Amino acid sequence: MDLNALEDFRLVATHGGFGRASRASGRSKATLSRRVAELEDALGLRLIERGMRSLELTEAGQLLLAGTEGPMRDVVDTLEEVREGMASPKGRLRIAAPLVFSQLALGRLAAQFVAIYPEVEVEAVAEDRLVDLVEEHFDVTVRINPRKDSNLVGRCFARDRLVLAAAPSIRMPRRRSDTPCAVPAVVTPTYREGDIWTIRDSKLTIEPQPVLRLSSLLMVRDAIIAGAGVALMPQSIIGGAIEKGELAVWGEVGEEVELWILHISRRLQSPKVRAFVEFMCAQYRSGVFTI
Known part of the structure; x- marks a missing residue:
């Protein structure tokens, strides 16, 4: 030495x-x-x-x-x-993750992880903002469709897809033309006036007419089950409602959604970070995000 x-x-x-x-x-x-x-x-x-x-x-x-x-x-x-x-996973593991992912999946995943690695103490923070891992002392972060960042490395552990869905009582337009079909819609803060939803592999385009603006995808799910309108939703969040017949899928919109687990550096990765990355990838071996 x-x-x-x-x-x-x-x-x-x-x-x-x-x-x-x-x-x-x-x-x-x-x-x-x-x-x-x-x-x-x-x-x-x-x-x-x-x-x-x-x-x-x-x-x-x-x-x-x-x-x-x-x-x-x-x-x-x-x-x-x-x-x-430091040879085996131990110590505090701080995780930052989006709010909906945290609410639907992270509690169960964290419990399973500490059961395997009892010397690790997990602290998870649910926020939709992009945290600074170094300055805010986070070990890993879960991000959806992350932009390239030279300081972060990681792996895509699962994929989801965006679909248009509504209660069966709301009929899907049948008209196929260059003119978008106006439909009552439940939207999130990412919606911008004039947005058009185009169903893949179809000539049908939807012009959403917002009747509700909700900040949480879980609220959006409940609102469209109640018949408020159509919404653009991750398949994973409404899968149960689709199986029960509470919602009908009109079609896919856009490209696949990727979920990544990111950390600071691949060089000399700490055992607890390496173990958590491997654990997350093992939970979704199919590559599909399910709840």
């Missing part, structure tokens, strides 16, 4: 960044970054998460920093503790 690399890590950690550590020590940022990476490789653990605007210590990094504040003769023992202590 290179104790100079350890000292460089402590320098970066205590100063809160490579730039400040460089200015304080006179050593180049490139050298500090390389030495910290070498220490991480030697331990087989990620010690620092490098965000867009900030630097955060991982659990292993915090443990190493705290444990090396004493005499250097204790350093080797501390390094071994860090290596052994």
